[in-house]
Amino acid sequence: MLSKRLYLLFGTGAILVLIITAVILPREYSWVSFFMIPFVVGGALSFVFSPQLDWWWFQRNPPELPGSLGNLLLEYVPFYSNLSADNKTRFRQRTAMYLEARGFFAMTGGEDTDVPLDIKTIIAANAVMMTFGRKDFILDKFERIYFYLQAFPSPNHSYLHASELNEEDTCFLFSGEHIVLSFRQAERYYNIVLHELARAFELTYPKFDYPNFDEIIWKEWTKESVLTFMKMPEEDINLRGVSVCFFFLKPQKFKELMPQKFETYKDIFNINPLEKTDPVIDKSIIEGVP
Numbered sequence: 001m002l003s004k005r006l007y008l009l010f011g012t013g014a015i016l017v018l019i020i021t022a023v024i025l026p027r028e029y030s031w032v033s034f035f036m037i038p039f040v041v042g043g044a045l046s047f048v049f050s051p052q053l054d055w056w057w058f059q060r061n062p063p064e065l066p067g068s069l070g071n072l073l074l075e076y077v078p079f080y081s082n083l084s085a086d087n088k089t090r091f092r093q094r095t096a097m098y099l100e101a102r103g104f105f106a107m108t109g110g111e112d113t114d115v116p117l118d119i120k121t122i123i124a125a126n127a128v129m130m131t132f133g134r135k136d137f138i139l140d141k142f143e144r145i146y147f148y149l150q151a152f153p154s155p156n157h158s159y160l161h162a163s164e165l166n167e168e169d170t171c172f173l174f175s176g177e178h179i180v181l182s183f184r185q186a187e188r189y190y191n192i193v194l195h196e197l198a199r200a201f202e203l204t205y206p207k208f209d210y211p212n213f214d215e216i217i218w219k220e221w222t223k224e225s226v227l228t229f230m231k232m233p234e235e236d237i238n239l240r241g242v243s244v245c246f247f248f249l250k251p252q253k254f255k256e257l258m259p260q261k262f263e264t265y266k267d268i269f270n271i272n273p274l275e276k277t278d279p280v281i282d283k284s285i286i287e288g289v290p
Contacts, residue, residue: 063096069121076122076183079129079248082276091128093290094137098124103144107152107173115147119176122183126193129248130201133270133280135289139200144171151175151231161231163192165199172196178229186249190221190229194248195241202240208268211261213239219257220250248273 065073070092073080080091102124104115123145131137142165151160154173162178165171174192182189202210217239218226226242227234246254247265251273255262266272270286271279280286 063093063100065092065096065121069095069117072118072121073125076186077125077129079132079273079276079279080125083279084277087278087280090290091125091132094128094132095121095124097290098127098138101138101143105144105146107146107148119147119179122179123172123174123193126191127197130194130197130244130269133282133285134205135286136204137289139197139204141170141204142172142200144169146171146173147176147179148173149175150177157232157236159231163196163230165196167199167203172200182229190226191245191249192230194245195230195238198241198244199238201244205268209264210240210268211243211264213243213261216257217242217246220246220253 073092073095075081080088083091099120102120104120104123106115127139128137131139151162152173152175153160154164154166156166157164162175164173166173174196178189178192182191182193202208221242223234227237230237243261243265247262247269248271251262254265255274266281270281272281273279
């Protein structure tokens with residue numbers, strides 16, 4: 001990453017000036033040590049602005065996902081597997097950038113543990129799918145993602161539940177068990193990741209005229225099954241999340257039931273999920289970004 005390269009460059013420069021001043025030059029040339037100041041300042045600025053520097057670098061030199069994660073996408077993400085070769089590359093690069101840009105934290109109650117890479121990739125792939133037609137594909141306001149092993153309580157919802165977007169703390173909370181189930185058995189279990197990301201998208205792009213939804217939204221998933229899986233009371237379920245899952249995962253049925261809302265969502269996401277190989281509608285919107 002660019003920030004680490006700059007650390008090395010400025011650190012090496014500072015050490016060289018220090019060695020030259022302390023070892024090589026006579027004492028009357030001690031003023032040369034002042035040349036170390038730019039290197040120290042440069043190193044400090046590189047540390048402070050490392051996220052911005054690395055993001056700037058990644059936009060111009062997009063990273064690539066390891067092959068094993070690409071295979072994971074092929075097997076479990078139909079949106080990705082149907083894309084053209086060029087769009088697959090773009091999807092993988094965006095996924096890799098999302099993984100670099102977000103902080104993932106395991107809430108085990110004991111020692112810190114790493115979040116498994118496949119779990120991280122599930123989050124990233126859903127975010128990239130939803131934002132594939134937009135410039136801000138990492139939903140910049142929401143930098144931290146916390147994982148519990150199973151359903152968990154939180155300050156906002158004291159009961160056990162499977163997922164949550166905390167708007168005040170700008171973070172996501174997920175049950176790892178529920179993520180794996182909804183990812184590996186998509187036809188059986190509801191996609192809690194895309195559900196929460198939908199709210200984050202709305203907060204990231206608040207100026208769109210989002211449609212309202214009524215009971216027709218439950219034509220794909222029964223209300224009872226979603227409430228049971230998410231372990232949430234009906235009044236706490238965000239229908240926007242249900243509608244976004246419907247639009248991306250079952251687009252043909254969404255269009256048949258709600259044709260006008262389908263067109264509205266096409267404009268909002270700049271995506272037509274029925275155009276499987278090349279779903280981005282207006283390419284100019286994403287021009288200049290991976």
